[in-house]
Amino acid sequence: MAETYQFTVNGEARSIEADGAMPLIYALRNELGLTGTRYGCGLEQCGSCMVLIDGVPGYACTQGMDAVAGREIQTIESLSAEGGTEAAPHPLQQAFLDEQAGQCGYCLSGILISAKALLDKNPDPSRADIVAALEGHLCRCGAHTRIIKAIGRAAAVLRGEGAV
Template sequence: MNEHLTLTVNGRDHVVEAPVTTPLLDVLRNHLGLTGARYGCGLEQCGACMVLVDGDTAYSCSREAGTLEGRFIVTVEGLATDGALHPLQQAFLDEQAGQCGYCLSGMLIAAKALLDRNPSPSRAEIVAALDPNLCRCGAHPRILRAVSRAAGMLRGEVCNGY
């Protein structure tokens, strides 16, 4: 049975008509047109569907939309503000951190959560934060450099990554 759900996504309230058990990923992609989070495994094993919920990473493939009313959800689309890329997005471009790009939205979300908690992470901390996200292309060295570069950019430093 469909219900009216009010979800706060990327700073805006959205009313969606869907069963409360609908996965958040389905609501984001099919009801709100936010396709940055991707369906990978559906089992919380790949990170392609990752979003932020109240600042913490969450797998949108398994979170029921009905449990998220009153929570603040951020997707990869919500990282950019006023048409300007977030420093993480810019750093990923600068480091050419994407290859096929399927994992990148989850990587960006995980990196955002890390940098919000720790603006000066070590390489080991970056690796640990990104560990839940699978990348089969072999772009990990560039991704690590991009997160390091973004941390420096957010601190106002010139940073060339690791």
């Protein structure tokens, strides 16, 4: 049965009327027009739909509206809100451009979310830390090594070390 759910998305208070079991991804993409969160499997297996829920990476494809009510959601579009637009990308986005880290690009928005969560917590991650943060993500094109390098580069830039 449809009910009204209130939560915060990228810093804005939002109110959605929906079935409580409806996964968050449908609210983001279809109700709020935030298409950067991508549907991959609906099974928490591929990471394409990763968002931050109260700052922690979570799968938007399975988290129901009743589970995210009252919580703070950040999507890939929040990187743009932090100064990252196509014209002036967020340091993470810029690092992915610098490394040309992507082919089809479908996995990237979920990966950027997990990368952001990692760097928020650990500004100087090792390669193993980065790999561990990406273990819930699949990339089918084989851009893995570039993605790992890009996250390391972004970390260095955010630490003020400039490009590595």
